Amino acid sequence: MDIKRQWKSAKIWRRGICAFAGTYGVCYLWSIAGIIHASFSVLSAPVMLLLFGLLGRTERQLGEMADKRLLWRRVRYGAMVSFLFSVAMIMGYQLQNFGMTGAGVRGKLLILLRGGCLGIAVFPFTNMLFSTAERIPLRGPVQEGQGKWKSGKVFGISAAAVFLCLVPVWLAYYPVIMSYDFHRQLDEASKGFTWFWPYQPIAHTWLIWLFLRLGRLLGDLQAGMACMALFQMLVYSLAAGYACAFLYRILRRPWTVAAGILFFGVFPLNSVLALCATKDVLFGTFFLLFVLLLGECFFFSRGKRRIALSVLLVAEGCLMMQFRNNCIYAVAAFGVCWVLAAGKERLRVLLLCVLLVAGGKGTEKAIRAAIGTEMEIAKVEMFSVPIQQFARVGYYHGEGLDEETWQTLNHYVPHEYWANYYPPISDGVKGNVAVTTFGGAWEGHMGQLLADWFRLGVRYPNEYLDAFLELTRGYWFPDDRSYAECLGYGTEGRLGTVYTQNIGFLEDGTEILHESKLPWLEEQLEKVVSGNAYYDWPVISLLFKSAFYFWALFLVWLAFLYRRQRKQAVLCLFPLLYMGTLLLGPVVQMRYVFPFIQALPVLAGLLLINGERGSYADIE
Incomplete structure (x- = not known):
């Protein structure tokens, strides 16, 4: 006792x-x-x-x-x-x-x-x-006809409903939200193919050129941009409808369809971003489709259907990679992981992944050859993190540096730009480096660059770590505000969580004007996406934070590992690896998180699939 x-x-x-x-x-x-x-x-x-x-x-x-x-x-x-x-x-x-x-x-x-x-x-x-x-319960194989509706019916209803939900938002921001890099791409599109710069995906600039040309044929540039918005809405709605049908096949509950329609069609981050004329909208849509097709290949296909889906996966993956230059690295890394986990199907999966990477790169070269542009991709984007690290050292220690260190730092980032260091975004310093020292000190000098970068980092490890953490804070700190405020916020400037500046200029001075057809709705949406009104919404505000989607994705992946859902964990590596490429980017913005917002419900739904041999098509 x-x-x-x-x-x-x-x-x-x-x-x-x-x-x-x-x-x-x-x-x-x-x-x-x-x-x-x-x-x-x-x-x-x-x-x-x-x-x-x-x-x-x-x-x-x-x-x-x-x-x-x-x-x-x-x-x-x-x-x-x-x-x-x-x-x-x-x-x-x-x-x-x-x-x-x-x-x-x-x-x-x-x-x-x-x-x-x-x-x-x-x-x-x-x-x-x-x-x-x-x-969380595991479900057996889903047969067509289970539940109240067939999946084809769910797809049609969901796609149509999401599209109709987007129509008022389109009218509020008519003809389209012309923000982010649209202005640069519009200028290139107006000049012609040879001016297309791969700093932005050429495929997306070509789309802007196509609808700009359509507007000129119609005699109304606004109408051309309105058609571009409708095209984005249609593609986005079809992908959203597919996602709703996919989830319905797993959950077999009518509320799944209603929740999916509300999420994809009404949730402000989705509905407003879907109207932005930025590459991230179509990329996020194709990202969702790629995840859905991976889910089909992993769990719902066998025999001839598997072959057809594999062909479709390669074609869709090649298209997806044309709308984000860094996506090919995530696809390649995911391919290695998939091959290692494929077991008896390793040879087939290896062939599929090789076709994906080669097809993505080949498609890019084919588009460039067809367009006729000879401009190269701006490699300065790859150095956003080290540029910020050098700039932070200069910003905090510039006056106290010894001569040798000062010269080394000045060689890569000119001293007159050290004061421009702004922790949450590298564009200020990076833009100056691109036109001054990049060609002579960065590009083509990797060995010397790495040696100097490492030597300086040993002396200033805190500045190096903090520069990286500041640049990526919006992805991992749940209470971060920099992702929504790095350039300011408010309904006047329209630079909050989602940028909605809405006017386009051509080189000849022609304007593409924004003329809202539903000004009241635009005003309400602007309070949320530009004024960051969700700051005052308890609990719900989490859904508007970029870090929420990183942590949710990470926790879903850990749940797969915890439950020993091996195939789901492998599939989830693709969005995680793509997230890894964003950690080397120049800033955290909600448009970069858009693909994860789209894919998260689908990935979470896979928690209910057992994936055991005999229940679903197996890749092992």
């Missing part, structure tokens, strides 16, 4: 120490988030009591698990997610409020230590997350 009492007392003391450490983590987070002396606040006492209770409840739940291997599996996964999320929150608030993370080895160790303390407070919630993942 005494031993039991002592053991129970030890557990209570251990739980109390953990609750205190977790409370310290929460209070530290509050303090860097803006609550002064949070640890001194009376609020810390109820936080500790609440955490003590949560830890006790979690301990009892884990103790009831009979399978010890599953127990430690859940603890490992929950602890990992808790720690990563906590470190992200701490570093994010440090950057957002102080402009830098904790300096030096001591500063970084404190981040890890405080992240561990905060992770204790987060663990009960991640435990609930993986406990819920265990209870």
Whole structure:
């Protein structure tokens, strides 16, 4: 009896120490988030009591698990997610409020230590997350005719409904939202093919040229751009309808269709972005289609249907890669992972992946040859991160650098531009580097560049790390605001979460005017996407944050691994690898996240598929 009492007392003391450490983590987070002396606040006492209770409840739940291997599996996964999320929150608030993370080895160790303390407070919630993942039911093979409707009917209804939902938004922003890089592409399109610069995907510039030409034939450039908007709406609606039908085949519930229509057709980030004349709209649509076709190949095809779907996957993948220059790297990396996981089908999958990569590159060359442009892709985009790192070192230490270091830094980023360093976007410094030192110091000098970059990084590791973290903060920090404010925000400037500046100029001075047919609706949408009104919406505001979609995607992938859904985990690597290419980009913007917004419901739906041999077509 005494031993039991002592053991129970030890557990209570251990739980109390953990609750205190977790409370310290929460209070530290509050303090860097803006609550002064949070640890001194009376609020810390109820936080500790609440955490003590949560830890006790979690301990009892884990103790009831009979399978010890599953127990430690859940603890490992929950602890990992808790720690990563906590470190992200701490570093994010440090950057957002102080402009830098904790300096030096001591500063970084404190981040890890405080992240561990905060992770204790987060663990009960991640435990609930993986406990819920265990209870998600698995479904057997879906046969046509199961459920109330056939999938073809669901596709038609959903596609038509999404298109109709977009029509009022189109009228509000008539003829189309002419923002982002549209103005540069419009200028190239008006001059002719030889002016098409691969800085933007040539296929997309060609589409602008096509509808600009249509507008001239009609004698109304507005009508031409309106037709471009309708074309985007049609392609987007068809992909959305396919996604709704795909999810209905899995869930077999009518509410799936209604939820899909509302998400794809009404949710402001989707409906407004779908009307933007930027490459990311069509790329995001083709990205969704590619994920859907991968799902078909992985789970719903066999025999001749598998061959047909494989051909369609290659063709659609080649088309997708023409609308984002960096997509081919994600496809290539995914192909390697897919081949390694393919088992007995490795040869077939290898051939399929080779065709995908070669087809994507070949299609690009064929388009360039047909267009006749000889301009090369602007490689300066690939160096956004090191340019920011050099600029940050110059910005903070320029006056105190020794002569040799000053000359090295000036060789890559001229000293007169160090003051232009702006943490969340590299365009300011990068644009100047592109027209000054890029040709002589960056392009074609990779060996010397890497040596100098590494040597400078050893001397200034904090600046290097912080420059990277600042440039990518919107992807991993849930409370980030830079993705929605990096160039300002407000309904006057139209530069908030989604850029909606709406006017186009041709070289001869001709304007393509924006004339809203539904000004009231435009005003309401502008409050959300330009004025960032969702800041005041509790819980719902999460859906408007770029980091939400990264974390959701990451957690879905971890859920696949946790549940040992091997094929789903392999499929989910494609969007994760594409996300990896964005970490080297010049800025975080919601249009870059658009593909993940589209694909997330489909990927989450795959949690319900068992994928066992004999139930679905197997790739292993």
